[in-house]
Amino acid sequence: MKKFILPFIALLLSAGFLQAQKLSLKVGSENVSMKIGQSMQLEAVVVDAAGKKVADRDFIFYSRNQRALSVVDSTGMATAIRHGEYGVVVISPGEPMLRANITVNIAPAPIAKVAFGPIPDKIYAGVNVPLTLIVTDEAGFERPEVAVSLKSSDESKVAVAPFYKIIPREKGKVTLTASVAGVQGKLDVNVLENPIAKIDLKADMTEGRSGDVFTLTAVAMDKSGNVVKDAPINYSFTGESYDVSAAPSGLMTKEGKFVADQPGLYVLNATCGPAAASVTVSANNRNISRKIDLVGQGSVNNKHTSDFWIWEGVDGKDYAVTGTWGADGTAYFWDVTNPASMMLIDSVKVDARTVNDVKISEDGKICVISREGASNRKNGLVIIDVTNPRDAKVISEFSENLTGGVHNVFIYKKHVYALSAGRKYYSINIEDPTKPRIVGEFELDTPGHSIHDVWVHDGIAYSSNWDDGVQLVDVGNGIAGGSPSNPVQFASYAYPSGSNHAAFPYKDEKTGKFYVILGDEEFPYGLDPDGRKPGRAAGFLHIIDFTDLKNPKEVAWFQVPFAGSHNFWIEGDVLYAAFYNAGVRVVDLSGELLGDLNRQGREIAWIVPEDPDGYIANAPFTWGAQPHKGHIFYSDWNSGLWSAKLRPVVPENTKIQTK
Structure with missing residues (x-):
């Protein structure tokens, strides 16, 4: 056979056939220098092995930091907005898909x-x-x-x-x-001249647990015993850990709030010049850890799984819908009534590469899925009748003003809030799901603004806008006179990393505190979506105190070493968070929140989905988590849908009987 094959290959080579098939993407310059305010056309071309330009190839230009560098995908026109060094990815879709990178250096202004x-x-x-x-x-x-x-x-x-x-x-x-x-x-x-001669110091409690907040009250007085109002009191602490192998640590705020990371005995100090006072408090072990058991899996190992949603159907049974990423536009429907034996019952395939987001209406009758990478570039969203999830039927498609791709959606009171091209979101009326119509929109006016997600609760839309942080928008709550057709922004918070990817509100009924949990998404180690390499993410959860809407402040955080956060959910005072390669983390949010929640022992349990038969074997990359009827459901990028269950709390001094 070789004597026939080798001459055939030689013939192809002599004709230049194989040479022409070896394509590469070349950019005008791999390093570009710009000044703020300057616009520049970024150049790219596909060439064959001989260096000859290949015609009729499309290009997509994507900035890794939209706030700093605005890139028009269709033309590659870049506008420098903020100083720094930024990466631009150039993609030429088709067969084969080609990629190249450009580094843009933007000089700072004087x-x-x-x-x-x-x-x-x-x-x-x-x-x-x-x-x-x-x-x-x-x-x-x-x-x-x-x-x-x-x-x-x-x-x-x-x-x-x-x-x-x-x-x-x-x-x-x-x-x-x-x-x-x-x-x-x-x-x-x-x-x-300093009038303060004495400080009277008290703590609201003398004994608590790691993670509990001790609040100090300090009263400064002069030599005559008169109170000196607005005295500049400085607070500090020293401590001794109950565990000799752990160093005492904690956090003291300028306002006199203290939280211990490690169980121990702590001395809390208040000073103002030569005047000083102290109190001693004890922080005991939080002791909230619980066992968590794997219950079941709905395996998807031939493509990546994206987001999911669990709901109770109109027939009283429990169902799930999962999306797919970078594949063929399929959404899967599952019967999860028995979490130990989840069954695939139907699927819907649409014109898309990615069904990134899936949501279900409050009455359990309507499903909305997002579309990205449609062959005709008409992405948008698809509305599906799931009255009978075993026979899911497409009701309508909607792509008006959404052709740039819909990354995330949310359904709230017969309106869909859908992202458009990563820049804004539209509110779309679906009272008649066969005739969806746009009734409003929300977009920031900051330079290079972008958006990743929107979540709606109690008439307030919480949009995660990367560098611009979270935006609280009235879409029917009444707090700012907003409605779906007239969204009104009334509060916001941004943090330095600019990685705000997701948001979830949380009201603690006991303390009266109103928090919004903000999650990062970062890939400092890179990501290989088309290959078979395990991924590793970075970033963590920021707890923002929004009790005073005009003065929100970051008060606490939850971080998992060598892993990054993605989507999360709160039920009661418990947080269920997906941390990509670190699986699902279950976290106690009870009481006032302050400082490093992980170091304080607030993590209740964790579980990592490892699947030897996964799309990438034994490579957990958990996308999201949702509690439902006593179980925890979670989707994984490489292995599909999973379920787990926390074991009951065992009261102290209770003996567990064994056979």
Whole structure:
């Protein structure tokens, strides 16, 4: 046979056939330099092995940081918005799919202003004061990385200490000068004589657990016993761990709230100049760990599984729908009434590569799935009748203004909130699911804004907008007069990493605290969606206290080492979070939240879905988790749908009988 095959290959080579099939994607430049405000056409071309341009190939340009660099996919026109180094991925879809990378360096604008942040109304001698210095460039961006030179007009009265702190030494007036790159800012400081002679300190409790918040009340008094209002009290702590192999650790806030990470005995201190007081408290072991058991699996090992939803059907049985990622546009329907024996009962296939998101209406009759990668680029969403999930039927498709791809959707009170091209979301009326219609939209006006997800609860839409953080929008709650046709934003919070990927609200009924949990999504180690390499993510959960809507602040966080968060759910005071390669983590949210929840022992249980027959064998990559009727359901990118169950809490001093 060889004597026939080899001449045939030689013939193909001589004709240039095989050479022409070896295609590659070339970019105009792998390293591009730009200035803020500048626009530039990014160039790409597909060539064969001989370097000859191949015609009729499409290109997709994608910025890894949309806030900093806006790229028009259809043309590759880049506009520099913020300084820094950013990556652009260029993809040429088709057979074969080709990729290339461009690094864009955006030079910072010159410094325009240096200013002092707020300082206390009264500055007393002997009480150190930290300063906040705000450096702004000509493009309007804050530049915290720029070092500032700080000087005092009279070091004998106010000395300057490292890290922008000042030491008031004696009564008098001085001028502080902050300088950077020839730009100056000035602040006049009036130091008062310190009247404080005594501090009365109390704690709201003397004994608690790791993770419990101890609240201090400090009252400063002068020599005559009069209360000195607004005294600048500084708080600190020392401790001794009950476990000799664990170092005592915790967190003390400027307001006098303390939480212990490790069980131990802690001394809480309050000082104001020479005046000082302390109280001793005990933090015992939280002791909330529970066993978790694997119950069942609905295996999908021939393609990636995306999001899922569990619901009770109109017939009283329990069902699930799962999406697929980077495949053939299939959504699967499952009977999960018996979580130990989940059964695939139907599927719907649509024109898409990815069905990223799936949602079910409150009455259990309507399913909406998102579409990305449609062959005709008309992505949008698909509305499905799931009154009988064993015979799921497509009711209608909707792609108006959604042709850029719908990454996520949410159903709330006969409206679908659907993302459009990663920039905004539309509210779509589906009172008549055969005739969906757009009635409203929400989009930010910040430079390079983007959006990943929207979740609606109690008439409030929580959208995760990457660098712009979470946006709270009234779509029917009434708090800001909003409605589906008139979304009104009334609060927001962003954090420095700019990785806000998901959000979930949580109201603690006992403390009255209102939190919004924000999740990161980061892939610093890369991701191989088309290959067979296990993935590893990064990022964690940020707990934001929104009790004061005008002054939200990050108060706590939950992090799993060497893993990254994805989607999550809260039921009661328990958090169920998917952490990609670290599986599902079950976390106690009871009481006031402060500090590092994982170090405090608030993790109740965890389970990792390892499947030797998975799309990638034994490579857990958990997408989301949802509690339902006493079970925990979760989807995994490489292995499908799973179920687990927490074992009951065993009361202390209870003996477990064994046969």
